[in-house]
Amino acid sequence: MLVEISLNGKFIKEDVEPDETLYQFVRRHGCFSVKCGCETTNCGLCTVFLEDKPVLSCAVWAVQADKKKVTTLEGLQEEAAEFGAFIADQGAEQCGFCNPGFIMNALALFREKPNPCEEEIKEYLAGNLCRCSGYEGQMRGILNFLQWKKEKEAGQGEGC
Numbered sequence: 001m002l003v004e005i006s007l008n009g010k011f012i013k014e015d016v017e018p019d020e021t022l023y024q025f026v027r028r029h030g031c032f033s034v035k036c037g038c039e040t041t042n043c044g045l046c047t048v049f050l051e052d053k054p055v056l057s058c059a060v061w062a063v064q065a066d067k068k069k070v071t072t073l074e075g076l077q078e079e080a081a082e083f084g085a086f087i088a089d090q091g092a093e094q095c096g097f098c099n100p101g102f103i104m105n106a107l108a109l110f111r112e113k114p115n116p117c118e119e120e121i122k123e124y125l126a127g128n129l130c131r132c133s134g135y136e137g138q139m140r141g142i143l144n145f146l147q148w149k150k151e152k153e154a155g156q157g158e159g160c
Contacts, residue, residue: 003066007031008075016062022048023057025065026072033073033100043129045101047108048072054108073100079107086145092137098130106142115146 004013007029016025023046026034036058037043046057049071073080080103084093093099102125109116109124116124121142130138 001063001066003063005062005065005067006069008071018061018063020062021058022050022055022060022062022065022070025062026057026070031072031074035097035100037097037129042127043098043101044105044125044127045098045129047101047104049104049108052111054105073104076104076107083107083110083145086148087138087141089144090137090141092135092141094132098128098132102128102130102138110146115150118143 001016001018002013003016004011005025006012007026008031012029023034023036026048031048034048034057035045037045039058041056041059044056047054048057049055049069050060050065051068052071083106084099084103087093087099087103105125105128109121113120113124118139121139125135125138
């Protein structure tokens with residue numbers, strides 16, 4: 001089946017098998033931040049943005065992305081690096097395997113709810129698998145990032 005997909009701003013037009021997942025498609029095109037940890041939609045490691053909304057790419061057929069925009073972590077380097085530094089600062093990236101999916105979901109959360117409370121953060125990120133850290137470091141990193149962002153925005157417009 002012929003698909004036309006914008007992947008991280010690059011237009012791709014090619015034939016795909018009807019049973020090819022979006023996960024397989026993005027990996028085949030060099031997006032190795034997208035990982036598969038469960039194949040049952042339970043870990044969040046394969047999260048990508050489809051039309052700017054987070055989806056589990058292992059649960060979406062590539063043909064469903066036809067004529068749509070797909071964004072992976074590779075397409076969000078600047079935004080991801082800014083937030084990822086706060087996670088790293090808290091030691092919450094022990095093995096790093098879950099980081100790409102976790103960062104994608106956190107960025108989606110920040111876009112949907114710019115000032116989430118702690119309960120909303122926990123609820124939104126509940127589907128992310130991390131076997132190393134117990135999520136405390138990630139939570140501290142998120143809260144520190146949100147505080148930094150709030151202070152940065154409050155400082156804008158003020159003179160010397």
